Amino acid sequence: MTNTLRQTIVAQLEDKPGVLNRVTSLLRRRNYNIISLNVGRTHEPGISRMTLVLEGSDDEAGRITANLYKLVNVLSVQNLTHTQNVSRDLSLIKVRATAATRSAILELAEVFRARVVDLGSEALTLEVTGSQEKLDGLLPMLEPFGLLEMVQTGTVVMRRGPTSLVSQTLRPLAAE
C-alpha cells in the first residue's frame, strides 16, 4: 500500500438543492474519513466549489475522485495534493484575558498575525488566518491563559499561478 497523507480534493458542483447531501452520502457510504469540508459559491453563477481534505493514500484519493465524478451534479474534480497551492483556514479563538494577562496575549497575537475581533474585560477573541500549521503553533501558546472556545472553517485551496479550475470546468461545457 502507498503512504497515507493529507489529500486535498477540489470539486466544482452544480449549485442545486441536495448536491452536498449526495457528496457527503457518498463519502459516508464508501467509509472515507473527512478532516475538513468546505462548500461555497464561486464567481460563476450556478457553480459552487467544494474543498475536501482527508487522510488517505494516493490510490484512495484516486477512487474518491472517480466516485465523485460518477455523481451527475459534479462538474469537475481535481486532486490538488501534489500541486503548488495557496491554502487557508480561518479560526476564531476566544481566550480568557484579564487586565493582568491581556498584554501578553496581544504580544502573542502580534507574532502570529492574529487580529483581535472582540475585546471585553474577561475575554478576547482572535481571528487567525493561515495554514493549519500556524494554528497548531498558536493554540498551545494560548492554552495557559484559558481557552474558552475555538471555531474553524474548512480549508480552502487555490492553485498558484494563472490556472483557473472554474474555467477548466466551463471550457468543455462551452465546447458542447
Add this chain to the structure above:
Amino acid sequence: MTTASPYLSPTPPAGAAPSSATETPSETLTGSELIWATLAREGVDTVFGYPGGAIMPTYDMLPRYPSIRHILVRHEQCAAHMADGYARASGRVGVAIATSGPGATNLVTAIATAMMDSIPMVCITGQVPSALLGSDAFQEIDITGITLPITKHNYLVTRAEDIVPTLREAFYVARSGRPGPVLVDITKDAQQAQATVTWSDAPVRLPGYRPERGPLVKELEQALTLLQHAQRPLILAGHGVVESAATSALLEFVRRTDIPVACTLLGLGGFPASHEHNLGMMGMHGEAWVNQAIQEADLLVAVGMRFDDRVTGNVKNYAKGAKKIHIELDPAEINKVVKVDVALVGDARAILSQLNPHVTETHHPAWRARIDQLKGDAAVRDIKSLPDYGKLYAPHVIHDLWQLTEGKALIVTDVGQHQMWEAQYYKHDYPRKLLTSGGLGTMGFALPAAIGARFACPGEEIWVICGDGGFQMTAAELSTCAQENIKLNIAIINNGFLGMVRQWQQMFYDRRYVATPIKSPDFVKLAEAHELLGLRVTRRSEIADAVAAARASAVTTLVDFRVDAEDSVYPMVPAGANLDEMIRRPLPEPPPTTSKPETGAGQ
C-alpha cells in the same frame, strides 16, 4: 445550472421536421399526460405498477396512451423486479410506477437489486402535493433521500414543466455509461398542473455527466505487450460483456489469442458455454479447475467484471503471480479490490474491437493442457455423473431441464443453492438468457423478474428456477400471471430448507439448523387455486414428462420438484478463504443396500 432548460427549446429549431410521435410541435397537457407521453416517446411499451393516492392523477390518464400496457402487480417490490427483469432480458430501460409513502418504500429492495447489478431502470413515484412537503403528510416519505445511495441518480419534481426534461434525463442516465436505476419522484400537484411543451428529440446533455470514455493508445499498447508475453493467460468475462454486447468481439479476441475464458455468475452466456475455450464459472461455487487456473495464471484479462469478494476469495492471495489487465467502463472500479497493471477504461466491446486487429496471434497448448489436467477427478465427484439411488437431486433436475430445452430457454433464478446449481448445470450459449440477482442476492427476485422478461421477449420459453423459500417471498405474483394471462414455467427446487443457509450451518455451524427448516403450502394446490397448472415430481424418471406437460400447457405451470433435503453445492470456497482452498463434493459412496438403484447406472 440555470433555470432555462436545455432540453425543451422554446421554439422548434428552424427546418426541423415535426416529430413522428406528435403532429403538433407544441402542446399544453397536464403533468400526468406528460409523464405517459414522455414514456411513449422513449419507446416504453410496458410498465409495472400499483396505484395509490399520490399517483392517481397519472393513472387516470393511462387509458389515453394505449401503446403502453400496464401490469398490475401484487406488491411494489415486484413491480421494480419486473422492470428489472424486462431490462435484463431486453437491454432496454424497464419502468416501474408506485405511489408515495409505502408504495415508494416497497420499491427499495428491488432498486438496490438493480443498482448492484447495473440494470437500467426508471422508477416513477407519486409524492404528496408540494405545499405539504416536509410536513409529515399522510403517505409522505423522503424517497429521494432514502434511495440516494441505491440509485444512479434521482429527482424530485415539483412543477409540471420540469416533468418532460427530467424524465428524458432519467432515461438517458439510466441507460448510458454503466447503467443503473433512476428514481423520479413527482408531486401530485405537478401531475395535476398544466404545462406547454415543445417536443424535442435533441440528445440530452448534462454538464457534469460524461459516460463515454476510452483508453489511451499508450494503455492499449501496454495491454498488447502483456498479452504477447503471457504464458498462462486467462480471460475473466463479466456482466459488462453482456451489457455492452461484446460477445462477438470477445469470440474474435479468443480466436486470435487462444486464451481460455472463465465467467462470473452474471457473465454466464456472455461467452458461449459450449465453446472449446470456455472453462465455466469462477468463484465461491465456481469449478475447481477454474479457481485453480486463476491462481496459477500469469495474466488475467478481466472484461466487464469488478472482482467481487464472491469471485476473489481472500484478496491477499488472489492470483498473486498474475499481471492484470482490467477492461472496465467505470473508473471507480479500477484498483478498488485488486490492484491492476493496466486499466483500460471504456466500453468492453469498443476496447476489444480496438485491440483485436493489433493482438499478436498466440497459442497456448501447454497452458490449456495444464487446465485439462487440473480438472482431475472433478468429473468423478460431479453429481451429474452419479446414480441417484431413487432420490431426486436438484443438479439432476437442472441438467435434465437443460437437455430437454436444448439449452435455449430463458432462465430466471432466485437466490441460493438452486441458483448455483443452475449456474453449474444449465449451460448458457447465448447472452441475456440467464437473469439472476448477483450483487444483492435478493430472494423473491425470480418470479417477478420472469414476468418482466415475458413482456421483453414474448416468444421465448421462460423457466423460473426458484427455491421453496424464495418462491414464498413473492408467490402472490402467481395472481398477476393469472390476471394478465402470462405463460411461464416454474420449477420449484423444494428441499424443505432454506438450503444455502442450511448448507453453511452444516459446514460452519456444526449442523445446528436454526430457523432453516421451512414449511411450504402445497404448491400444486397453490397453482390450482390461481387456475394455473401444478405438477409434482419426486423421481428423476418423472422429470421429462413434467417438463413436456409444462411446455404444452397454455397457462403458467408450476412444477414442485421434491429434491433431496440435505444436498449441498460443491465445490465451495468458504467466505474469506483462498480461492484454491475448496471444499469438494465427497467421492461417491457405495450404493445403500436397503434401496434399489433407480437408474441402474453404475451397476
